[in-house]
Amino acid sequence: MDTLDTLLMAFISIVLINNLVLTKFLGICPYLGVSGRIDMAFGMGMAVTFVVTLSGTMTWMIDHWILMPMNLEVTRYVCFILVIAGAVQLVEMYIRKFFPSLYESFGIFLPLITTNCAILGLCLFVNLWGIDNLPEAAVLSFGAGIGFTMAICIMAGIRENLNMADVPRCLKGAPITLITAGLLTLAFMGFAGMIK
Amino acid sequence: MASNGQTTTTLYKQTLLTGLWRENPVFRLLLGMCPTLAVTAAVKPALTMGLSVIFVLLCSNIVVSLMRNLLKPHLRILMFTLTIATFVTIADLFLKAFVPRMSETLGPYVPLIIVNCIIICRAEACASKNNLFISIIDALGMGAGFTLALCVLAGVREILSTGAVWEIKVLPAWFVPWAALSMPAGAFITLGLLLGLVNVISKKRT
Numbered sequence: 306m307d308t309l310d311t312l313l314m315a316f317i318s319i320v321l322i323n324n325l326v327l328t329k330f331l332g333i334c335p336y337l338g339v340s341g342r343i344d345m346a347f348g349m350g351m352a353v354t355f356v357v358t359l360s361g362t363m364t365w366m367i368d369h370w371i372l373m374p375m376n377l378e379v380t381r382y383v384c385f386i387l388v389i390a391g392a393v394q395l396v397e398m399y400i401r402k403f404f405p406s407l408y409e410s411f412g413i414f415l416p417l418i419t420t421n422c423a424i425l426g427l428c429l430f431v432n433l434w435g436i437d438n439l440p441e442a443a444v445l446s447f448g449a450g451i452g453f454t455m456a457i458c459i460m461a462g463i464r465e466n467l468n469m470a471d472v473p474r475c476l477k478g479a480p481i482t483l484i485t486a487g488l489l490t491l492a493f494m495g496f497a498g499m500i501k
Numbered sequence: 502m503a504s505n506g507q508t509t510t511t512l513y514k515q516t517l518l519t520g521l522w523r524e525n526p527v528f529r530l531l532l533g534m535c536p537t538l539a540v541t542a543a544v545k546p547a548l549t550m551g552l553s554v555i556f557v558l559l560c561s562n563i564v565v566s567l568m569r570n571l572l573k574p575h576l577r578i579l580m581f582t583l584t585i586a587t588f589v590t591i592a593d594l595f596l597k598a599f600v601p602r603m604s605e606t607l608g609p610y611v612p613l614i615i616v617n618c619i620i621i622c623r624a625e626a627c628a629s630k631n632n633l634f635i636s637i638i639d640a641l642g643m644g645a646g647f648t649l650a651l652c653v654l655a656g657v658r659e660i661l662s663t664g665a666v667w668e669i670k671v672l673p674a675w676f677v678p679w680a681a682l683s684m685p686a687g688a689f690i691t692l693g694l695l696l697g698l699v700n701v702i703s704k705k706r707t
Contacts, residue, residue: 490685
């Protein structure tokens with residue numbers, strides 16, 4: 306029961322309070338780039354969730370069971386990025402085989418998940434926060450993906466309506482999106498302090 | 502021969518200036534947003550970040566440019582990432598050893614240079630196609646442009662949120678600091694307004 310509590314807390318905290326996109330500024334590029342339409346945003350969120358769960362869990366295992374016993378922490382970053390690149394390759398092959406239309410609409414953004422800061426960022430944060438058991442690392446990774454999906458879908462919903470708004474010309478496009486993101490962050494700050 | 506020399510000099514100058522303003526990575530290309538937003542609460546960490554990026558960009562551009570003829574197309578992104586990861590590890594260890602406090606402030610954002618789009622973008626768009634010298638100039642231009650953008654953003658946020666620059670008070674005592682600007686929300690909004698400003702300026706010039 307106690308472990309279940311901890312896991313639930315970890316999940317809620319990574320989704321709402323320490324949301325990677327809104328409070329840690331990770332994964333801003335797809336957040337601004339793919340959030341034009343809500344269905345694409347959702348697809349992107351799902352792909353990221355899958356990759357981040359896989360690579361977060363795997364990097365934790367590699368870090369704790371291979372690198373730490375062998376004192377190879379220096380090569381940590383190189384190993385992490387290799388795992389992520391491999392996971393992205395896997396997702397890419399899967400989507401191309403089973404959802405060709407989705408694959409077409411993603412275009413360049415799919416391979417770019419490799420350079421999505423949210424994924425490497427999560428692996429590093431799991432390491433930095435000193436998470437020492439596998440279930441918690443897995444839950445954190447999954448929660449980070451869900452948090453990313455939520456943020457990008459909210460943003461896409463806002464932007465679909467923003468198209469009809471009358472924005473000053475110099476603020477059109479990226480600037481107004483950033484300002485909207487700022488206001489969204491402000492709203493999410495309300496969740497801070499919900500869990501210690 | 503003389504005119505040839507002159508054109509190469511202009512080419513170098515143009516490459517340098519492209520990175521600084523016309524294709525400024527932050528303001529014009531919108532690349533490398535994560536560190537831009539995360540470390541710009543004050544000027545000091547922003548400058549450290551900028552210098553680390555210049556170092557990594559320079560080294561990775563040199564290496565990629567040297568091995569550009571050996572690269573296989575489908576493996577090149579992987580090779581770029583591995584090269585970059587190696588140099589980021591060097592930079593990270595250097596910061597940990599010589600400026601441990603700054604390294605703590607920057608936290609995971611130093612290793613996150615690995616996935617900074619600017620570096621991969623330059624490796625792909627410039628270093629893998631051009632010779633060593635142009636790649637070096639390009640890295641310096643882009644790195645300087647990135648650092649400049651970071652420092653401008655950090656300067657605005659630090660002045661308005663604490664009334665100081667480089668931790669030295671510049672605004673009079675009656676100024677009420679806007680604490681919100683040092684928070685994540687402030688980062689997004691300041692960058693959005695700065696981008697709007699850059700749009701206005703570049704429209705006037707053309």
